[in-house]
Amino acid sequence: MKVFIDTGGFIARFHSKDEHHNHAMDYLQRIESGEAGVKKLYTSDFVVDETITTVFARTASFEVAKKCGESIITSRVIQRLPVDEEIFKQAWQFFKARGDIGLSFTDATSVVLMRRKGIDAIFAFDSHFSKLGLLMLP
Numbered sequence: 001m002k003v004f005i006d007t008g009g010f011i012a013r014f015h016s017k018d019e020h021h022n023h024a025m026d027y028l029q030r031i032e033s034g035e036a037g038v039k040k041l042y043t044s045d046f047v048v049d050e051t052i053t054t055v056f057a058r059t060a061s062f063e064v065a066k067k068c069g070e071s072i073i074t075s076r077v078i079q080r081l082p083v084d085e086e087i088f089k090q091a092w093q094f095f096k097a098r099g100d101i102g103l104s105f106t107d108a109t110s111v112v113l114m115r116r117k118g119i120d121a122i123f124a125f126d127s128h129f130s131k132l133g134l135l136m137l138p
Contacts, residue, residue, distance in 0.1 A: 003137060004114050005041045005078070006124035007106065010051040014068040015058055020125045027123065027138035031077070041078045041123065044113055046106045048072055048080060081117065083109045102128040 012024035030036040051072065056065035072078055083091070087109060095108035103111075111132060114122065121135040130136050 001037055001121060002117070002119040003038050003041055004110060004119045004122045005043045005047070006110060006122055006126065006129070007047050007050045007054060008125040009123040010043075010047070010068070010072065011054055011058070012125065014051075014055050014064065014071075023125075023138055030138075039077075042081055042113075042117065042119055043072070043078055044081045044083055044106075044109055046083050046109050050106050081113050083113070087112050087116065098132070101131050102126070103132075
């Protein structure tokens with residue numbers, strides 16, 4: 001199964017006070033053990049940016065933000081997908097059409113990338129992804 005990891009999944013992993021921290025850690029351990037049936041996680045450069053910025057803002061710790069970024073960027077399990085000009089334009093159109101459900105522009109880029117790359121599910125905690133008919137994990 002192909003799984004895209006959203007900012008919320010990363011935040012829950014790296015911010016121990018996040019309400020979803022335990023669920024995220026459990027799911028990531030299941031991925032590492034092979035129990036979840038996921039060999040690779042996908043994300044985007046926009047999600048990485050949003051994640052590092054949010055971790056820094058919520059923890060007020062440069063060290064935690066740096067550790068978070070380094071962990072994502074150097075991971076052998078996470079493949080970072082670029083948001084090129086075509087994806088950016090498609091995401092803008094999608095955002096204008098569906099942003100009223102609480103979708104951020106970064107979320108719109110994620111949805112476009114998932115559809116383009118045939119990614120089956122999203123590791124996220126935002127309910128608006130389910131409103132779009134996406135399979136949400138964990």
